[in-house]
Amino acid sequence: MPEVMAGPQKINAAAIAEQFGTPLFMYDAQVITETLRELENVLPPGIDVLYSLKANPNISICSLLNRAGAGAEVSSVAELMTAIRAGVAPADIIFLGPGKTSSDLNACIDAGIHAVVCESLYEMRLLEQAAAARNADPVPVLLRINPAFHSKGSGLAMGGKPRQFGIDEEQARAARPLLEELPHIDVRGFHAYMGTRFLNHKDVVSNTVQILSMAESVAADLGIDLFTVDFGGGLGVAYFDNEQDVDVAALGKELAEPVASFRARHPDCRLIMELGRYLTARAGTYVTRVLYVKESLGENFVVADGGTNHHMAAVGIGSFVKRNFPVRHLGQPDAPADHVYTVTGPLCTPNDTVVKRASLPEVRPGDLLGIERSGAYGPTASPGLFLSHGYPAEVVVHQGRAILVRERDTPEDLLARQHLADFDSAQ
Numbered sequence: 108m109p110e111v112m113a114g115p116q117k118i119n120a121a122a123i124a125e126q127f128g129t130p131l132f133m134y135d136a137q138v139i140t141e142t143l144r145e146l147e148n149v150l151p152p153g154i155d156v157l158y159s160l161k162a163n164p165n166i167s168i169c170s171l172l173n174r175a176g177a178g179a180e181v182s183s184v185a186e187l188m189t190a191i192r193a194g195v196a197p198a199d200i201i202f203l204g205p206g207k208t209s210s211d212l213n214a215c216i217d218a219g220i221h222a223v224v225c226e227s228l229y230e231m232r233l234l235e236q237a238a239a240a241r242n243a244d245p246v247p248v249l250l251r252i253n254p255a256f257h258s259k260g261s262g263l264a265m266g267g268k269p270r271q272f273g274i275d276e277e278q279a280r281a282a283r284p285l286l287e288e289l290p291h292i293d294v295r296g297f298h299a300y301m302g303t304r305f306l307n308h309k310d311v312v313s314n315t316v317q318i319l320s321m322a323e324s325v326a327a328d329l330g331i332d333l334f335t336v337d338f339g340g341g342l343g344v345a346y347f348d349n350e351q352d353v354d355v356a357a358l359g360k361e362l363a364e365p366v367a368s369f370r371a372r373h374p375d376c377r378l379i380m381e382l383g384r385y386l387t388a389r390a391g392t393y394v395t396r397v398l399y400v401k402e403s404l405g406e407n408f409v410v411a412d413g414g415t416n417h418h419m420a421a422v423g424i425g426s427f428v429k430r431n432f433p434v435r436h437l438g439q440p441d442a443p444a445d446h447v448y449t450v451t452g453p454l455c456t457p458n459d460t461v462v463k464r465a466s467l468p469e470v471r472p473g474d475l476l477g478i479e480r481s482g483a484y485g486p487t488a489s490p491g492l493f494l495s496h497g498y499p500a501e502v503v504v505h506q507g508r509a510i511l512v513r514e515r516d517t518p519e520d521l522l523a524r525q526h527l528a529d530f531d532s533a534q
């Protein structure tokens with residue numbers, strides 16, 4: 108039976124697996140661009156979407172999103188280079204992260220990006236020194252604020268509680284004297300990111316309204332004009348039973364009034380939403396090939412050629428309860444799911460369990476399984492070097508064409524950066 112996946116594009120997973128080998132990540136370009144277009148259609152006009160490369164830093168994914176209108180939010184020099192090489196204009200890039208080094212800060216100054224998002228008062232001083240040493244024009248900065256308010260509904264809260272991220276709102280409000288000591292820094296506005304995996308649009312609306320109001324009031328305390336407010340986002344997608352994707356149409360409707368009234372007061376202020384998972388997760392499938400099917404003490408195990416090493420999110424390390432990502436038998440998508448299997452990867456740890464007791468059609472060695480909704484926080488957020496399997500291949504399917512966008516690591520690749528010490532030589 109042909110191993111075809113139904114999505115917006117009919118993708119022949121078997122042919123792709125044959126051509127590029129497994130395990131691999133396969134991305135449907137159409138899903139990515141349609142997700143962004145749909146979002147832009149429903150959001151109030153003029154909100155700029157920046158793609159958070161941390162979700163999936165592949166340069167071709169970044170390029171697809173940029174061609175569809177997204178800028179970039181980056182957190183390392185490699186991500187900055189990726190965005191620039193993918194074609195993102197520096198004016199549409201921001202750089203954030205709590206641990207920027209001086210080389211990171213220098214790279215931001217040299218690239219002339221929209222803003223460096225400063226996460227501490229000390230970082231502002233370092234940036235001032237870096238800009239002064241380069242005789243640069245004042246560097247545009249957003250202050251990342253850790254708001255005094257809390258937020259509910261996030262799978263992982265990043266603001267509104269003690270965190271290493273950003274500057275506590277109270278400290279930011281008191282920073283006016285500091286700003287006067289930093290002539291090479293131009294604070295243009297604020298950034299706040301409350302957390303990730305919000306599934307209820309009302310939580311995102313509430314965060315946005317509070318962030319906009321906080322930005323106005325902190326700007327007043329600091330005596331600055333507002334030119335940019337980045338209100339984060341954290342839009343989630345459904346992974347598990349009983350979850351639903353965030354309702355972006357409702358989000359757009361409920362943001363219309365608060366955004367319009369903010370705009371009336373700040374017509375020149377750029378509004379930014381930064382999103383990773385929402386833009387890429389649903390487009391990706393992790394394709395593994397079944398190596399063995401075996402039984403242990405009454406439980407049926409499928410051992411596949413990839414697992415935690417590429418897809419820690421599906422494995423759910425760090426969660427108390429193991430919940431399954433959607434999994435499909437790619438060869439028999441429509442056969443009755445009348446068998447129960449625990450699917451594992453090749454690692455030597457019981458944690459390498461990709462799905463636990465999932466109902467699937469009968470599985471045999473050589474079959475292909477697809478873990479769906481896997482386009483975000485895959486290999487780069489996984490312990491890919493454990494057992495030295497290395498990075499999987501990545502393929503983008505664009506207008507029916509399968510394009511290899513990342514070679515899988517070979518054993519030679521993995522060894523290339525190691526040095527065999529000559530322990531026997533005289534010193």
Ligand SMILES: Cc1ncc(COP(=O)(O)O)c(C=O)c1O
Nearest residue numbers: 159162300303304341382383384
């Ligand atoms: C500051 C910041 N921005 C953006 C993101 C991307 O979040 P998401 O993938 O939920 O959109 C994260 C994720 O951790 C983040 O910490």
